[in-house]
Amino acid sequence: MFNTFFPHEYIDSTYQIDFRRYYNQGYRGIVFDIDNTLVPHNADADDRAVALFQKLRKIGFSTCLLSNNKESRVQRFNEQIQSEYVFKAGKPLRRGYEQALEKLGTTRETTLFIGDQLFTDVWGAKRIGIHCILVKPMNPKEEIQIVLKRYLEKLVLHFYLKQPNIVLIGFMGSGKSTVGRALAEHMQYAFLDTDSYIEAREGMTIPEIFEQKGESYFRELETTVLHELLKNTHNTIVATGGGLPLAKENSNLLSQLGIVVYLKAGEDTIYNRVKDSGNRPLLQVENPRQRIRELLAKRDGIYENVSDEVLVTDSLTIDQVIGKIRKLV
């Protein structure tokens, strides 16, 4: 019912965001709300804010401030920040966001939005189709009209936080990412793939990580990432790497993260799907089919134990799989 107002992510503070990871994912521009997102309401830019924008510039981001406030307020904040800005933006109307994109020279796909209010910041960003991160407001003391809005926000956030994540597990090539992406679109959820998350976090591909740091390093990363996701992942379809559920610690973490669905596929289906892909280090062997058979025999029982639901997908279309998962939520 309130999906329109649901952010893609909900994080405690702007200053906790791992911006380099987003850069590695392909984002190049960031649109920021100012008040209560970067500094307390009406405050000047402090050292932390100045340092953040310096860091963002160094990473390679372009930035734009997007404020409903008047120009003098925005200019005062921007004195030491030196970012592009749009004032009297009229959020949640589209036009301010469009102006910001123009100033940044980025596209909807390569731009992030960060703000603290649902009915202005997030709603507008969702309307225009930018990935948006909601942060908790910095200043608990707010103007009266905002205090009223916060009550309604609380209600929407209650529903947002109540909806469970859906976690897809299963063997390489079982369709976790393909189904996950389609399901996320269908349910208006965010989508997150743990392999892509790890690649962006490390700035390396999975084969590079295996080659340069070793498989055990990769496995430790999978656990670290699960801990990170547990802190702030909501309303999200999570597709996991095929080996992630195997560690005992991870199976508990997965259950905490959401409803765990095992997409089960047989040896033939898997072999046909993965035989031409070169990005799975575990299958770069002389006889990949035999390797699949051996790994499947080891893993199938574990996947079944870890999951809340098993879906045999060999003869199902993506839409059929989605239909079955939807019935679970």
Ligand code: S3P
């Ligand atoms: C692995 C599966 C891969 C990736 C890594 C190891 C595994 O993910 O995490 O190559 O151990 O099964 P996909 O299942 O997305 O291919």
